[in-house]
Amino acid sequence: MKKEVKGFHILPLRLPGDGVIHYLFFKKHETKNSGEAKEESKAIFFCNLPVNTTIEVFKKFMGNVALGSTIESYVPSLLNESLEDVWIDLGKLTSELDLSETGSENGGKLPKNCGIVNFIDRSSLQLALSSLKKLSKNSSIVDWPLDKVSPTGSAYLISKYKSLIVNPNDLTNEVARYLEDFDAAEKKSV
Amino acid sequence: SEEGRQNKRQKTQLTAQDIQVARETAELFKSNIFKLQIDELIKEVKLKESHSQLIEKALHRLHHIITLIPSKTDLTLSEAESYFNSKKVVIPFPDPKPTKANYKFSYLPPEDVNLVGSFGLKTAISQKSGSSIDIALTMPRELFQAKDYLNYRALYKRAFYLAYLADNLIPLSKKNDLPLKISYHFLNEDILCPVLKLESIETDNENHLSFNKTKCSINLIVSLPFNVFDSKKILPDKNCIRIQSDTEELPPTPIYNSSILSQTAYDYYLKYLYATKKSTDAFKDACILGKLWLKQRGMGSSFNQGGFGHFEFATLMCALLNGGGVNGNKILLHGFSSYQLFKGTIKYLSSMDLCSGYLSFSSAIGENVSSKYISDADFGVPTIFDKNLRLNILWKMTTFSYGMLRKHATDTFQLLKDVVYDRFDPILLHRADFDLMRYDLVLNLTIPEDLYDSFNALEKITFLTFENFLKHKLYLILQNGLGDRVTHINIKNEKISPSFSLYKRKSANSSSVFVLGLILNPEECDKLVTKGPSSEDEEAGRRFRSFWGPLASLRKFKDGNIQHCVVWNPSQGTPMIINIIQHILNHHLHEEASQHLSFDAQSLLSNLPIPLLPSAHSQSVLTLSSFTNLHKSFDSLSKYLTSLDLPLNVKSLLPASPALRFTSLLQPVPFCVSNPDFWNDAVLQFETSSRWPDEINALEKTKAAFLMKIKEHLDMKSSYSTFLSKDESIPFNESIILLNVLTPEGYGFKIRALTERDEVLYLRAVQNAEKHKSILQDVYLKFNSKYFGSLKHTRTISTLAHHFQFYSPTVRLFKRWLDSQLLLCHFPDELIELIAMKPFVDPAPYSTPHSVTNGFLQILSFLASWNWKDDPLILDLTKQVDQEDDNINLKHTDKINVQSYQLIESNFRKIRQADPSGVKTQFFIGSKDDPSGILWSSDLTLPISTRLTSLAHLAVQLIKKEGLNESNVNLLFTPALNDYDFVIKVKTYDLATSSGIMPSNAFKNLIGVETSFPDDLTSKYDLVQAFVHDLNRKFGNAIIFSTHNFTGLQQNGSNVIAGIFIPSSLAKKKFKVNLDVNIKPIAETDEFIINKEAIFSQIKFLGGDLVQSVKMKK
Structure with a gap:
């Protein structure tokens, strides 16, 4: 069985439940376009992720395969839960004001079922990467711990319904914050 | 100059005359196109040259054979009967069979042998079902006596003549290499007129002359000599069958008389028609148009087809070329084109009442007697009277078949006047004879055995057949009992073959099944009370009571009048008219008639869910009170919101949901939140303000802040309860917040806010988009549909739903069907509602449905035949206007005019040019509300659109072939799960009650x-x-998922999720980061393929306790 394709390592995963094999693709994440003094990457790019992958799932997973590597953040593709093929920032298309959230990418550019795991430091990354590569090389099948963190069935679906309901206090804060930023950006542009 | 200015002013003022001119120009344009289409059609239906030659050859040989038949004279009755070998040929004597005869039976060579009918006139066309060639053999005059018109005498002589002819033809045709199958045949189902039907037999012998492949058969008609009887004595009001009777005067025998008379005139009428054909170039083509038009509507010269066919149409045209107006003015001119002749004749049929008045004409050639309409004769039967022959050529028609003919003519005339749509196809090419679509209600009556016995001697001589008698009787009962509730009644007997073997005297027994077709008056059909005369009118009161029996009662009405009346109880499942018919037939036809009456559409109607409301069972299907209650609740919320004192006031709250336009599958029932249509969308508009932020997320957040303000008001000061929710309806706009309001009456509204800035920003996004322009255009389309389109749509549909009372239950049943077929989940409600509106605003060649069954079948039939690749659906979503006021409406109207029609059509052409096979856009539905035509169909997919078409096609095929019985209806509403790649059975949930559905x-x-x-x-x-x-x-x-949207409607709440893999996702592929499909490597290759097992595993994982089983297609 193939172990690599176009620079990606292939890692077979055993899905919870019926133990069917799923194939994960990964490679070290390189940021291309920053012109400034380039910070060395601390991230792994994953492709063909199973559904409902969250930072919790990854933490559990890394805990199993690369104990000691610490995950800082996880950026999933915005398309994972979308019917669209590409992500479009409507705000940018309607205003020249710079309102985009600064800092790490928000996942808008990632293709569907992809995600980036950022590690706390380079040694965490190295540890994780070398463990994963080793597993891939040996074609070892690893358990994917989705079942340990994700609710399923009725509970999951009810939570989907509930997630659409907005807490008024949170919304008040969010609106206030956004409009403040907006005012600030507007003033700055004048 | 002065003049120039004046001209200018004149031009700017559109006069009535201008409009008239414009109208005529448009009409001329239309008629030119129509004419081209006619020419094309005439070419298509023409008989093949080779076939004509073959037929001619066969006719020559037949003629020769006939000359070989030897004479036979002066046989007594018993000699005549025993002359034939009764195993081979029996004399087809009419009833009653003669027992003694003081006259003789003979065969002498015919006076004349002539080609008659449409072959004689050369207006024959090639027809799939085959056509017949009529040949008239005139019996020699010397075989008759002056009084032979009495008591069947002439017909007995003729019957012998016919049998003798047959008996000789059998060996002679064999000998002369013209192999024939010969049988008796009642011409036009007239039992007094048996003829010989000759069908060609295909053999291996090369010498045999066979014309089998022409699909033509020959009717050998034995004709009585012209003028052999004194026609005054056989006028329609004379009695010519003398029987023993207690009554002083015997009733007239119009059918018998007319049959005898027309049996003398085959050749005579051919000459009359032929003379007209000579003088009028386009007559022949117009005859063909008339023939096609009648055929598509199931009409013809035979009794059961209504008694109006090619001959009657052609003769009427002749009469109208010689006058026809009230003063004898000419209705048609000899120089008219075929289109004008056809249109003029249709107009005449539609506008002149030939039942209360009649048309009088003369068939004498060269005498120039003008035809004249006489308005107040009131024969009570449809009449076109030939003064020369003294024959009413409409003698085979009934009042009700005439009513249908006139309705067809009126409908067609409207189509002919249409200057916007091309109406050629529905006028001449589409069949319009399927009972369940041409009538609103269809009932089958099986005749109770003992009813045949009630057909007494006097009735026999008046009506001749049990069928004629019973139809007449049924019509009178229905007409009297249903009154204004129906506009048309048609009654037919089940088709009995008019052909029978030479060794039988007559064809099979009477029909045992009669089909009653009713066209309803939607305003009256469901009225609870049948009102009778005032209590003071004793005579009328007595008649009313005797007709209605124990159901009749006296009531005082609101206006203070005391009237006789009958009060009916409505029910959800059965149209009230059915109850009325059951009662009156039991009372007046046969005491057990209702048990012999079947109403097949019942099982179809039972698929319309009954709301879980008190007394729902006893409400008519037309009752909209559940919707009205929702509306009331909406109106008071709207009033409350507009009266709030806010920093920026609410200008309006407008409805945008199926339940608020009477189209939700389930009727709204308070507090039933499991109903998928529980939440009603509404769009809230604030007063104008210039201060909305100029960026989309900031705008949404500001709107959210306003909605929160409203929420605070509602929470603190009203009995409404509220919450906020996210909205996913506009792609990439994740900031939209909706205000959800639950009303104390038990309804739910989801309010979205619209400002004058929204559209500006979405359009700006389209403009700024570079490589993703088409995606942004789709986003704009979504916004437009959600914030504007659905409002317009709701307004339009609500108005039409009030106007077309049967629209609401029909569209709900259609949605039910779609949901049962796992299709509803793929189509926006608006799209479905527009499709369902088609037969209501544009039913041609049928008419606007006034029953759920009719409407439902017309929708399916439209879908089955809609070639959406080539044809847009362009709907004129206006109420039907009174057909008389054409000119007024041309000025002040919302109707689609030629310009807007062409604009919409060109939008369609553009889309098809870019997407000829309909991969991206399948259904194009344009209207004044949406000239783009794709507001509601942009999200469809080719496989789903195709599936809808093919399922509709299958459904229509099934119903046309086997009718609407219970098992077929069940089949119709059962999904074909085997068609899917996999089916997931999910846990059952009993959501019926909480969806507001009455459990069955x-x-x-x-x-x-x-x-x-x-x-x-x-x-x-x-x-x-x-x-x-x-x-x-x-x-x-990768997968198209389908499910029943309405789990509550599924038996025991058991739903499924069926999936089909999109073909492109199944192909092998090279690895890419953005493949979007779960893949696995293929061993020993560089390629990858979809990892179905992993997908199923994850589906099962996500579904958890919900998934009961996953079944894969083998």
Whole structure:
């Protein structure tokens, strides 16, 4: 069985439940376009992720395969839960004001079922990467711990319904914050 | 100059004359196109040259054979009967068979042998079902005596003549190499007129002359000599069958008389028609048009087809070329084109009442007697009277078949006047004779055995056949009992073959099944009370009571009048008219008639869910009170919101949901939150302000802040309860917040805010988009449909739903059908509602449905035949206007005019040019509300659109072939799960009650209705829908998921999720980061393929306890 394709390592995963094999693709994440003094990457790019992958799932997973590597953040593709093929920032298309959230990418550019795991430091990354590569090389099948963190069935679906309901206090804060930023950006542009 | 200015002013003022000119120009243009289409059609239906030659050859040989038949004279009755070998040939004597005869039976060579009928006139066309060639053999005059018109005498002589002819033809045709199958045949189902039907036999012998492949058969008609009887004595009001009777005067025998008379005139009328053909170039083509037009509508010269066919149409045209107006003015001119002749004749049929008045004409050639319409004769039967022959050529028609003919003519005349749509196809090419679509209600009456015995001697001589008698009787009963509730009644007997073997005297027994077709008056058909005369009119009161029996009662009405009346009880499942018919037939036809009456559409109607409301069972299907209650609740919310004192006031709250336009599958029932249509969308507009932020997220957040303000008001000061929710309806706009309001009456509204800035920003996004322009255009389309389109749509549909009373239940049944076929989940409500509106605003060649069955079948039939690749659907969503006021309407109207029609059509052409095979856009539905035509169809997919077409096609085929019986209806509403790649059976949820559906097996009194909202609404939501929603987001680019949207309607609440892999996702592929499909490597290759097992595993994982089983297609 193939172990690599176009620079990606292939890692077979055993899905919870019926133990069917799923194939994960990964490679070290390189940021291309920053012109400034380039910070060395601390991230792994994953492709063909199973559904409902969250930072919790990854933490559990890394805990199993690369104990000691610490995950800082996880950026999933915005398309994972979308019917669209590409992500479009409507705000940018309607205003020249710079309102985009600064800092790490928000996942808008990632293709569907992809995600980036950022590690706390380079040694965490190295540890994780070398463990994963080793597993891939040996074609070892690893358990994917989705079942340990994700609710399923009725509970999951009810939570989907509930997630659409907005807490008024949170919304008040969010609106206030956004409009403040907006005012600030507007003033700055004048 | 002065003049120039004046001209200018004149031009700017559109006069009535201008409009008239414009209208005529448009009409001329249309008629030119129509003419081209006619020419094309005439070419197509023409007989093949080779076939004509073959037929001519056969006719020559037949003629020769006939000359070989030897004479036979002066046989007594018993000699005549015993002359034939009764195993081979029996004399087809009419009833009653002669027992003694003081006259003789003879065969002498015919006076004349002539080609008559449409072959004689050369207006014959090639027809799939085959056509017949009529040949008239005139019996020699010397065989008759002056009084032979009495008591069947002439017909007995003729019967012998015919049998003798047959008996000789059998050996002679064999000998002369013209192999024939010969049988008796009642011409036009007239039992007094048996003829010989000759069908060609195909053999291997090369010498044999066979014309089998022409699909033509020959009718050998034995004709009585012209003028052989004194026609004054056989006028329609004379009695010519003398029988023993207690009555002083015997009734007239119009059918018998007319039959005898017309049997003398085959050749005579051919000459009359032929003379007209000579003088009028386009007559022949116009005859063909008339023939096609009648054929598509199931009309013809025979009794059961209504008694109006090619001959009657052609003769009427001749009469109208010689006059026809009230003063004898000419209706048609000899120089008219075929289009004008056809249109003029149709107009005449539609506008002149030939039942209360009649048309008088003369068939004498060269005498120039003008035809004249006489307005107040009131024969009570449809009449076109030939003064020369003294024959009413409409003698085979009935009042009701004439009513149908006139309706067809009126409908067609409207189509002919249409200057916007091309109406050629519905006028001449589409069949319009399927009972369940041409009538609103169709009932089958099986005749109780003992009813045949009631056909007495006097009735026999008046009506000749049991069929004629019973139809007449049924018509009178129905007409009297139904009155204004129906506009047309048609009654037919089941088709009995008019052909029978030479060794039989007559064809099979009488029909045992009669089909009653009713066209309803939607304003009156469901009225609870049948009103009779005032209590003071004793005579009329007595008649009323005797007609209605024990149901008749006296009531005082609101206006103070005391009147006789009958009060009916409505019911959800059975149209009231059915109850009335059952009662009156029991009372007046046969005491057990109702048990012999079947109404097949019943099982179809039972698929319309009954709302869980008190007294729902006893409400008419037209009752909209559940919707009205929702509307009331909406109106008071709207009033409350507009009266609030806010920093920026609410200008309006407009409805945009199926239930608010009477189209939701389930009727709104208070507190029933499991109903997928529980939440009603509404769009709130604030007063104008210039201060909205100029960036989309900031705008949405500001709108959210306003909605929160409104929420605070509602929470603190009203009995409404509210919450806020996210909205996913506009792609990439994640900031939209909706205000959800639960009203104390038990309804739910989801309010979205619209400002004058929204559209500006969406359009700006389109403009700024570079490589993703088309995606942004789709986003704009979504916005437009959600914030504007759905409002317009709701307004338009609500208005039309009030106007077309049967629209609401029909569209709900259609949605039910779609849901049962797992299709509803793929189509926006608006799209479905527009498709369902088609037969209501544009039913041609049928008419606007006034029953759920008719409407439903017309929708399916439209879908089955809609070639959406080539044809847009362009709807004129206006109420039908009074057909008389054409000119007024041309000025002040919302109707689609030629310009807007062409604009919409050109939009379609553009789309098709870019997408000829309909991969991206399948259904194009344009209207004044949406000239783009794709507002509601942009999200469809080719496989789903195709599936809708093919399922509709299958459904229509099934019903046309086998009717609407219970098992077929069940089949119609059962999904074909085998067609899917996999089917997931999910856990059952009983959502019927909480969706507001009356369980089918429940005891009426034991059903609890909900009286309050559950604490947690989501606990009553349908989890299957959430599951499918989630699956679509996760696997939608590889799999099309289908489910029943209405789990509550599924038996025991058991739903399924069926999936089909999109073919492109199944192909092998090279690895790419953005493949979007779950893949696995293929061993020993560089390629990858979809990892179905992993997908199923994850689906099962996500579904958890919901998934009961996954069944894969083998």
